Amino acid sequence: MTAKLMTVRVQLEDFDTGHEISQLRAARKDIGAVVSFVGQVRDMNVGDHVSELTLEHYQGMTEKALEAIVAQAKSRWDIVDALVIHRIGTLKPLDQIVLVAVSSAHRGEAFHACEFVMDYLKTDAPFWKKEMLQSGESRWVEAKDSDDTARERWT
Amino acid sequence: MTAKLMTVRVQLEDFDTGHEISQLRAARKDIGAVVSFVGQVRDMNVGDHVSELTLEHYQGMTEKALEAIVAQAKSRWDIVDALVIHRIGTLKPLDQIVLVAVSSAHRGEAFHACEFVMDYLKTDAPFWKKEMLQSGESRWVEAKDSDDTARERWT
Amino acid sequence: MNIKLLYFARLKETLKFSTEDLELAENEQWTVLKLKALLAKRGDTWAQMLMGKLKVRAAINHELVDDNAAISDGDEIAFFPPVTGG
Amino acid sequence: MNIKLLYFARLKETLKFSTEDLELAENEQWTVLKLKALLAKRGDTWAQMLMGKLKVRAAINHELVDDNAAISDGDEIAFFPPVTGG
Numbered sequence: 001m002t003a004k005l006m007t008v009r010v011q012l013e014d015f016d017t018g019h020e021i022s023q024l025r026a027a028r029k030d031i032g033a034v035v036s037f038v039g040q041v042r043d044m045n046v047g048d049h050v051s052e053l054t055l056e057h058y059q060g061m062t063e064k065a066l067e068a069i070v071a072q073a074k075s076r077w078d079i080v081d082a083l084v085i086h087r088i089g090t091l092k093p094l095d096q097i098v099l100v101a102v103s104s105a106h107r108g109e110a111f112h113a114c115e116f117v118m119d120y121l122k123t124d125a126p127f128w129k130k131e132m133l134q135s136g137e138s139r140w141v142e143a144k145d146s147d148d149t150a151r152e153r154w155t
Numbered sequence: 156m157t158a159k160l161m162t163v164r165v166q167l168e169d170f171d172t173g174h175e176i177s178q179l180r181a182a183r184k185d186i187g188a189v190v191s192f193v194g195q196v197r198d199m200n201v202g203d204h205v206s207e208l209t210l211e212h213y214q215g216m217t218e219k220a221l222e223a224i225v226a227q228a229k230s231r232w233d234i235v236d237a238l239v240i241h242r243i244g245t246l247k248p249l250d251q252i253v254l255v256a257v258s259s260a261h262r263g264e265a266f267h268a269c270e271f272v273m274d275y276l277k278t279d280a281p282f283w284k285k286e287m288l289q290s291g292e293s294r295w296v297e298a299k300d301s302d303d304t305a306r307e308r309w310t
Numbered sequence: 311m312n313i314k315l316l317y318f319a320r321l322k323e324t325l326k327f328s329t330e331d332l333e334l335a336e337n338e339q340w341t342v343l344k345l346k347a348l349l350a351k352r353g354d355t356w357a358q359m360l361m362g363k364l365k366v367r368a369a370i371n372h373e374l375v376d377d378n379a380a381i382s383d384g385d386e387i388a389f390f391p392p393v394t395g396g
Numbered sequence: 397m398n399i400k401l402l403y404f405a406r407l408k409e410t411l412k413f414s415t416e417d418l419e420l421a422e423n424e425q426w427t428v429l430k431l432k433a434l435l436a437k438r439g440d441t442w443a444q445m446l447m448g449k450l451k452v453r454a455a456i457n458h459e460l461v462d463d464n465a466a467i468s469d470g471d472e473i474a475f476f477p478p479v480t481g482g
Binding site: 016017018019021022025026029030031032033034035036037038039040041042043044093094096105107108110111114115118150 | 171172173174176177180181184185186187188189190191192193194195196197198199248249251260262263265266269270273305
Binding site: 252 | 318320365373388390392
């Protein structure tokens with residue numbers, strides 16, 4: 001049994017979801033399941049048309065926060081590996097924002113760990129979205145209470 | 156709002172997970188999340204080395220069963236679309252067996268619906284695995300009680 | 311009445327049947343259980359496969375059913391072990 | 397003692413500061429709350445951003461902390477709104 005791997009990437013560039021899932025899958029022959037989450041920019045938010053989104057983050061803290069979340073997932077579930085890629089910079093509707101992918105022997109662990117990482121990422125990783133509306137106005141996206149509720153489920 | 160789509164495929168050929176996720180993602184600009192599950196052949200089962208796996212199914216019933224599971228997921232959660240691809244025939248360790256992918260506006264729905272579809276597929280879709288062991292022996296894979304338990308959670 | 315029978319996986323392999331057409335007495339109420347009991351009379355292997363320790367599932371016209379399900383003329387009835395896909 | 401301060405998102409934009417070095421009185425026990433109160437004295441905008449209705453989060457050396465967290469010499473302290481990534 002090789003050591004568990006862990007990868008966290010914060011980047012301007014887009015990513016290739018299929019390639020990342022294949023890499024996770026092919027890493028070990030005792031992997032039976034890969035669960036992944038892809039988040040993308042929606043064209044509407046709180047009733048307004050969004051033309052683009054800018055993602056700011058706290059370099060240094062972001063990577064540590066994501067690694068801490070993944071480490072916690074690994075301590076709670078018997079998973080093989082986990083990957084988090086989060087984009088920063090300016091994005092448009094249909095652009096990919098985030099990928100969380102988890103590999104494990106059996107499906108239950110991968111489902112739980114993947115959703116856990118997303119729920120914690122939403123409340124603990126220092127990213128902030130500012131959206132430019134079609135009206136020309138721009139505004140900071142407000143944090144949602146539902147994200148706090150989602151995170152609470154795991155405690 | 157266009158009609159909800161639904162796709163179920165049972166096939167000998169491999170599939171391109173990245174392409175399928177991209178198709179689901181790009182279908183509508185109000186999609187914010189795609190959750191997917193990929194199952195692959197493991198090289199070990201109940202302590203024995205597996206050299207290959209043959210998947211048999213009940214043609215006609217399989218497609219109906221999968222469509223019924225997806226329809227039930229759509230009635231329970233507010234999802235946009237769902238895709239199920241399941242392979243049949245002879246597969247080797249590291250080969251992909253199944254893909255379930257679900258798109259939705261928000262992540263919670265996609266996570267629940269994807270896991271629900273997998274849990275029901277495991278107990279209700281008429282597929283049977285026969286494994287060829289490295290020892291030369293072959294045997295039918297036994298259904299697991301844990302799959303019944305997983306399904307029960309949703310009722 | 312006439313029905314079509316299908317067997318899958320371990321049942322197909324052991325019974326050496328994948329499909330057969332069967333005629334059932336018209337004046338009786340047929341259920342899955344009664345059909346299994348009839349088939350079990352074909353011999354030990356049949357009895358073991360359909361009424362033995364190993365679980366067997368049934369479907370009528372592509373729908374999973376239990377032992378009490380009623381059988382009608384023209385039905386397609388399948389017997390198979392618990393499923394193991396995914 | 398000397399600390400480094402960072403501001404992000406709405407705070408950075410409104411306060412027109414992204415980073416600053418600050419010297420704090422040595423003979424006192426500094427907490428996040430006490431630091432916020434000190435910064436709030438800089439004017440209405442600062443008071444609104446740090447002690448107003450909008451929630452503000454703090455991190456010390458890259459770890460999320462609450463208002464009671466103690467500040468030490470050399471710490472990097474960041475103030476920002478609740479996060480909205482993913």
